[in-house]
Amino acid sequence: MTNPLLDNWSTPHEIAPFDQIEDAHFAPAFETALTEARAEIAAIADDPADPSFANTIEALELAGKQLDKVLSVFFTVAGADTNSKRQELQRAFSPKLAAYSSEVYSNKALYQRIETLWEKRDTLDLSPEQERLLYLSRRSFVRAGAALEGAEEARMRDIMSRLAELGTAFTQNLLADESGWHMVLAENELEGLPDFLVNAAREAGQEKDEDGPVITLSRSLIVPFLQFSPRRDLREKAFRAWAARGANGGETDNRAIAAEILQLREERARLLGYDSFAAYKLDTEMAKTPEAVKSLLMDVWAPAKAQAEADAATMTDMMQQDGVNGPLEKWDWRYYAEKRRKAEHDLDEAALKPYLQLDRMIEAAFACANRLFGLEFERLDVPLYHADCRAWEVTRNGRHVAVFIGDYFARGSKRSGAWCSAMRGQAKFPREQGTVVINVCNFAKGNPALLSYDDARTLFHEFGHALHQMLSNVTYESLSGTNVARDFVELPSQLYEHWLEVPRVLEEFATHAETGEAMPKAMLDKVLEAANFDMGFQTVEYVASALVDLSFHEGKAPDDPMAKQAEVLEELGMPHAIGMRHATPHFAHVFAGDGYSSGYYSYMWSEVMDADAFEAFREAGDAFDAATAKSLEENILSTGGSREADDLYLSFRGRMPGVEALLKGRGLAA
Template identity: 55%
Template sequence: MASLEALQSDNPLLKSWTTPFELPSFESIATGHYRPAFDIALAEQQAEITAIAGSDDAPTFENTVAALERSGAALKRVGGVFFNLTGAHTNDALQAIEREMAPLLAKHRNSIFMNEALFRRVDMLHQSKDHLGLSAEQLRVLDRYHTIFVRAGARLEEGDKKRLSEIVERLATLGTQFSQNVLADEKAYQLVLETEEDLAGLPSFLREAAAQAAEDRGLSGKYVITLSRSSIEPFLQFSSRRDLREQAFKAWARRGEGGGTTDNKAIIAEMVRLRVARASLLGYETFADFKLADTMAKTPQAVLSLLQEVWTPARRRAMEERDDLQSQAQSRGDNIVIEPWDWRYYAEQVRIAKHNLDEAAIKPYFQLDRIIEAAFETARRLFDLYFEEIRDFPRYHPDIRAWKVTNSTGDFVGVFIGDYFARSSKRSGAWMSAFRSQEKLIGDVRPIIVNVMNFSKGGRGEPSLLSFDDARTLFHEFGHALHGLLSNVTYPLLAGTSVSTDFVELPSQLYEHWLSQPDILRRYATHYKTGEPLPEDLLARLMEARNFNQGFATVEYLASAFVDIDLHRLTDVDNFDAEAFERTSLDRIEMPREIIMRHRTPHFTHVFSGDGYSSGYYSYLWSEVLDADAFNAFEETGDAFNADTAARLKRYIYSAGNLRDPAEAYKAFRGRLPSPDALLVKRGLAAPVTSET
């Protein structure tokens, strides 16, 4: 058996990286390195926790809370690499390790936050916190740790702790399997198009992307539509083959519920039962009550109130949109009743008729590389950031790119990694993550932040072209990235995006606003062949149509948020049936039959692939209330890049991590909390309020 020292010295995950900017040494890491590295890192942190909890010295902030913050450095390092890859570039071997590690990591976390001696030390400090002479940041860290311990079950009796530990470990296993099942369904499906008849209605950019997808799957000369949103949504938008639209749409809608080994319905039922039991053990009536107690919203009632306030005008608008689609179909002589697989197709035609705006005419002006540059330029003008591409660095996939981030005085801010293209080894969606988070506790640690997307590659020799929605997604995720890059805190617990789920979407959703600034679009929306800027009349029509189909978009989102919160308000779940529950929840809000949830329950990874957004999918809307009002702060100055407003935004939102309670952070920036009015205006669901003089 190799010695501990030998295992550490031979394992690149546990060695110092001499790569540029100390990026992970991806090319030297083999699958066989992960499990030994996890085992060593877990043992190392366990020894650190035992030493902290068993200390004979009276508890102080330094020997207890700061020591906790310093512990687990190797585990953060190993986990940072491993879990980024299991999302962005996984395989069967990594997934097997992921299934093994999920309950072990949950057990390890339980062993820390249910440690009676350790909690006693934290609790003693918390009770005397006002007399310890701590800084505001130290007080925040102490408060957050105390809350984490209590919510993890530190105050429970031993029998209840044991039961809660079992629940949390089982939930970790189920969440991992749920996510892997969805990925397996997405990976398994492909709609192969072979004839010109199959391709009817598809514009050149979509044909080129489908040809590239086919080539990637060994089907050269054919065309493939996948279940990646950037592939299937434009197919549904442009394909005049209603039969193929229906076929692809149903496969998309039924991910995770096709029967067999990847069916998630039984997993959902068990997770719901376990979440109810978890909440009950911790003294909450429902799981939603438990999850929301530590958010801005605080209660399910507050969430439902916001959802309902937006639902009524959104549903009304969606029904008007439905009638427009039906009229459009009839005017073409299409004797049909609008179905969910028809919506995007006829909506595109209505948009052309109403706004003279054709997605196929817009897309050539939205090159991926140029929109990346637009996001960088916006960050320069708002936050004094500069991006220099790194050419020679270790990669986990040939497609990824990286940039060194500095400010105008040359100070190193961090590294930004972009992983933009869809592939079968990547889960669907778009997200931001960190290979390394910012902190100052163990030195000036600079962050390594990654954005992961699922855009379609352009055809051979052609650039990747984005829809306006794709471009908005890029700006959204880059807003998250800036939240990580600009982080300026001492303690890791508070760094970057480590904030409440209904506050974390503020920096990302707010950043989307700058994509629509005319001077950004005039400069960066340039035709991929001619280099000509977006014509002024097309720009005007694009801005005029920003809220086109917004009833549909709001309804499909809100439906998922309602189902999520309804599901987690349940107390009687003995015979839970996910499909029946989803139907009942949607019937309650009178869901239009022509629209489905943005994320149906069997593939709702936000909610069931871990606890992240469980009872929390509403967070995008809650944050949108904030972001609509926050952008008004710039508009009120007459300058979308107003330097004073941007400085406040950076200080209190983008760089502040979790230094303050979210409501206090927002008030520090804006001077008050917002109402939903600005959100309704932003989505075009209410008219702007004007004042008469």
């Protein structure tokens, strides 16, 4: 039998042949590709020829391509459409991949070849991009422990293997808690819920094999339920289940896993000569130090908390007027915030939502990319891994640029949140290759599917990441697209959100699902006026999460992360009715892997830049100014990680921004 994962893909644009791939193919393909990758690494390390950029650095760039190909498919379906077999495979693959990575980075002969090239780099006649690739390759080896010897080297290998296992377990536990809970609503419990939410709850009920509508822990269902349900008892029940993900006791409890992860990270950092994991992690980011991160976060915390507390006082009065005594609780905030928004801005999300059709918002994101960068999108009829997925070929001036895949709807087999990943990155070496990039979201199904304004912003955000991949124009895949500093990677995505707020975009694409009429001018004005509504709440819940993340990694790892979390929130004076956006047991950004560990702050670091970057278009007098868009593409979107992030931003803007633009953008400063 042939294994389609290992074949050459003759599909359009070499997209994975999902209709031929079965779960039974993954394990044998993985083992074959892993063996091949090991052999390729050994051939580079044992090459008798003197080290050269071609036989060492470029050879490393090519090593493991078959393994990358297999894993790009596997991790796509494991995250977006998992099942028990895929979860079992994920648990099996994780320690093997960690072991392989440790073997590569602890290969002394390979490291010495790179070190030799580094020492004589001035004589190698390298291009700037090649110099950058050599620098990053050496840095990766050093930071992975290539210089460690003996017991320390062995311990690092054990740590990385165990961290891989724990990250997988954390993710799977969270998915189990999210998919394992739902609340069936009786007909009389639908009172006050808008039609879009009732319809989405009925769709979810069908998926859960229930006779009636249900509320699940999908954000696209639970958040509007907390906004609109007048039943305080049901809001409390739903909120407590949402907040308890990963902390329900038993086999899916993540608290002990989080503690062990933090302790292993601290040990890893100290083996590499750092005082803390935060110091290790931030050393390669724009922020550089924990002190710089904390300074930014605290500059934002004070005005955000003041605004949140003022809003809480207003909503407490509203609640008491409803005859509810006692303090405003976490399950009350969104309900009274929605009432307040309707009163203060005369903006009703139930009335707004029919104007935010998913298909029209996708068209809007595409149209903005066309106006800014000349990209065109045409539907592709190709098999994908789930019936909900869609694909488009992306071209410019008739030339193929990328394949874009969108997977937009929530389902029990998909992990929560929204993300963007490249199934294949852009490169020119060893041959020209365009990217295959995917956006995964968790929007509620409907006919048609309707989005909240926050959902629409999420769609634009993830598409901003996709543009960073699509417009990449570098030689080496390791430097392409989103392979940049973690606190820079959110700049393109958060910047793209601004185009949703451009009046002419909503005027054209915010059309009513039933009548087809454009959003009334009065409603459009209210939407834009209310863009910063409840920003105190949103900022407080985010900054609290970022500060807890930083505190976990700043010094000695806490024995009890929950106690540490409580201590940090107490010191901050966390408002009673606001919780962390991601409490520790379900903080997947931090504990599902190393990506955002000690780095959750990066959304705000990037926001300092995105607020300033969009000002460049305002200063040009046009949100679609061609010269500014060209500069954005040339200096940021096309360059990937081929230069330092600071250098890229300075090339685009001519200076680095301060926090003032962020505070002004969030409505937290005059």
